[in-house]
Amino acid sequence: MEGQRIAGKYRLARLLGRGGMGSVWLAEHLSLRTPVAIKLIDVEAAKNATARARFDREAQIAARIRSAHVVKVLDHGLTDDGLPYIAMECLAGESLRDRLSARRRLTPAETAKIVSHICRALSRAHEVGLVHRDIKPENIFIAREDDGEIVKILDFGVAKVTDALAITGMDPTRTGALLGTPYYMSPExxxxxxSVDYRSDLWSLGVVVFECLTGARPFTAPALGPLIAKILGTPPPALSAAAPGAGIPVEVEAWMRKALAVEPDARFASARELSEAFMVASGVADSMDRGSSAGLPDGKPPSAVRPPDGVWETADTVALPSGDGRAPVAAAPQPPVAATPQPPVAAAPQPPVAPLSSATGPGAVAAARPVAPARVLVWAVVLLAIALLAVSGVLAATLLR
Structure with a gap:
């Protein structure tokens, strides 16, 4: 298919990858001369009405979410053969799966960026009534932009619309169907x-975080049945046991237990709350130069209650150490400056402060202080001098008469 034109507007350059429903190609916009990513559905999949509807819904849903952390949909239409396609922004970088395959696990600070950015995208999706239902490392892309990295969510093909009026037509992800990758499926x-709602995405993100920190999934089994049994009835292993030498803070253990709670009501109440709690538990919020709330979506301290819905900023708040994943360069320590010795200065003795008397109530402004004897003597001399001057004046007036 290399060199093929799509809808008279795009020319396919090379294959980027294949998935369960189709393929993704690097393409060129013929008039703008800019690179785009074209997602094509397979011919056989297009014959299935449900698969085709899912493909079309992915474009509609992704286009509705206004977030820098969701891959942008630029165009949607049909090829000359009548097959649907999606034109998306062309991203440079790698999936989280690729990064974990290369490095096995990430540091808590690196994981914090993943959590922060994904929660921004999920918050926007949940606000408009969308549940992704397939959060996994393959659907998380770490894109290089300028001198940094930004994390984006891909593939809303199995998303569930919780707002019945949001998108009309058949729901190809019918309620009750077993959808999503089994290792990352929530108990519900x-x-x-x-009753699958937005808290299912938060559980799946908890599994992703577990894998980022330890290099392993919390629940594994040789078949689907035993795997589901573990998800429903087995507590997740301790992070310290899964990765003894990773140096994971103990506070993250408590965070993980809440993130992977079987009952949705026992989990975090929102993507925002989950993100804030992880920033604090991992120590990222307390170690940034911008204060104890740095790294939180809106710069405010975390709250134990569910925050009200609102607009989040889209700028990065928790940066990876560097674009290539290396640790930040620490500032060179400065030698201490020897202080010039100064002669000690004796403090002037202060008169004792009299305690409040029992008659002084709580509203009293100040307690009475004892008057120094020297001050009494000075005032006595002054008053005596004034009296002598007055007497002298009276005698002088009398003699002049």
Whole structure:
């Protein structure tokens, strides 16, 4: 298909990857001469009405979410053969799966950026009634932009619309279907319940965080049945046991237990709360130069209650140490400056402060201080001099008469 034109506007350059429903190609916009990514559905998949509807919904849903942390959909239409395509922004970088494959695990600070950015995207999606339902390292992309990195969510193909009026037409991800990658499915997804909501995404993100910190998934099994049994009835292993030498703070252990709680009501109440709690638990919020709340989505201290819905900023708040993943360069320590010795200065003795008397109530402004004897003597001399002057004046007036 290399060199093929799509809808008279794009020319396919090379294959970037294949998925369960189709392929993604690097392409060129013919009139703008700019690179784009074209997602094409497979011919066989296009014959399936459900698969085709899912493909179309992915474009509609991604276009609705206004976030720098969701891959941008630029165009959607049909090829000359009548197959749907999606034109998306062309990203340079790697998926989280690729990074974990190369490095096995990430530091708490690096994981904090993943959490912060993904929670921004999830918050926007949840605000408009969308549940992704397939959060996993393959659908998290770490894109290089300018001198830094930004994390984006891909593939809303299995997203669930919780707002019935949001998108009309058939829901190809019908309620009760077992959708999503099994290792990252929430307990309610594994049960096939109708009550799957945004907290399912938070559980899946907890599994992603576990894998980032330890290099392993919390729940594994040789078959789907035993895996679901573990997800529903086995507590996740301790992070310290899964990665003994990773130096994971003990506070993150408590965070993980809440993130992976079986019952949705026992989890974090929102993506924002989950993100804030991880910033504090991992120590990132307390170690940044910008203060104890640095790294939080809106710069405010975390709250134990569910925050009100609102608009989040889209700028990075927790930066990876560097674009290539290296640790930040520490400032060179400065030699201490020897202080010039100064002669000690004796403090002037202060008169004792009289305690408040029992008659002085709580509203009293100040307690009475004892008057120094020298001050009494001075005032006595002054008053005596004034009296003598007055007497002298009276005698002088009398003699002049």
């Amino acid at each position: 997804q594994a049960r096939g319940l109708k």
